[in-house]
Amino acid sequence: MSSRRYARLALPDPTWVELIGGSAHVLSRAPWLGGAPTGQILEGYDEAGRGDRPRLAPVEPRKILCVGRNYKAHAKELGNEVPAEPMLFYKPTTALLDPGGTVMLPPGSISSRVEHEAELTLVIGNRLRRAGEDEARAAIFGLTLACDVTARDLQKKDGQWWRAKGMDTFCPVGPVIVTGLDPHALSISCRVRGETRQSGRTSDMIFSAARVLSYVSETITLEPGDIVLTGTPEGVGPLADGDTLEVEVPEIGVLAVSVGA
Incomplete structure (x- = not known):
């Protein structure tokens, strides 16, 4: 089974993202609740969710x-x-x-x-x-x-x-x-x-x-x-x-x- 990685960032409101290839893809809600990509993509995030926004x-x-x-x-x-x-x-x-x-x-x-x-x-x-x-x-x-x-x-x-x-x-x-x-x-x-x-x-x-x-x-x-x-x-x-x-x-x-x- 392939792995997927999710983080939660302060954007400033708490927001779930999926981490894909150096980018954070913003989700509509928590991934276990079926959160879907909103289309907003944040660049410069590593696989641990480190970037320019605080991790939660x-x-x-x-x-x-x-x-x-x-x-x-x-x-x-x-x-x-x-x-x-x-x-x-x-x-x-x-x-x-x-x-x-x-x-x-x-x-x-x-x-x-x-x-x-x-x-x-x-x-x-x-x-x-x-x-x-x-x-x-x-x-x-x-x-x-x-x-x-x-x-x-x-x-x-x-x-x-x-x-x-x-x-x-x-x-x-x-x-x-x-x-x-x-x-x-x-x-x-x-x-x-x-x-x-x-x-x-x-x-x-x-x-x-x-x-x-x-x-x-x-x-x-x-x-x-x-x-x-x-x-x-x-x-x-x-x-x-x-x-x-x-x-x-x-x-x-x-x-x-x-x-x-």
Whole structure:
């Protein structure tokens, strides 16, 4: 299956574009909603959507769902058991952060241990409710990247994860959406200040993308544009004020943000 690449730009209003051969072709609406070319073409945009207009997160979800402990080595490094079923949690949409944005660390009185978790992310193209795995697989519009930023001390303290993982800016997403990729045949890495901290293969997921979506849809309806973060490989570690943070899947690109306080 051939791949297509989509970005979201500030023109100045948020606008979806398809990236083709150095140009950004403006769409009438989100591509998973059947957005068609308007005829407006912007020149000078690379395959990551970089050009003379600011890039935005290439999604506008109603729901951000996440899978915890979906790589055995990551569960082990945190001293947790491997789950028998997908372990799910939410992030609020206010946690979204655009490519090139800044992850804002909370005051030390709230959390003193914020960590990175690089994650392949599914963008939903069709409504899913009580779907089997084949239907769920077909509902994946495309793939993008995210970082599940986590206040690890709050995660351990609270039991519930909403504070630890749901703070403003704790969900960078981007830089683009790519269609036609196998979600289980990719390498994923995370760098902090240029140093590789995480390096894994999506084939090591405990629960496949189709299994996760089918499981979610048993109880929660997924809608077009929703996103699902699929878990992180081992190597999570702390973030500090002034850090640069990069998540990379070569076939998708690099999601780069900074860290501030």
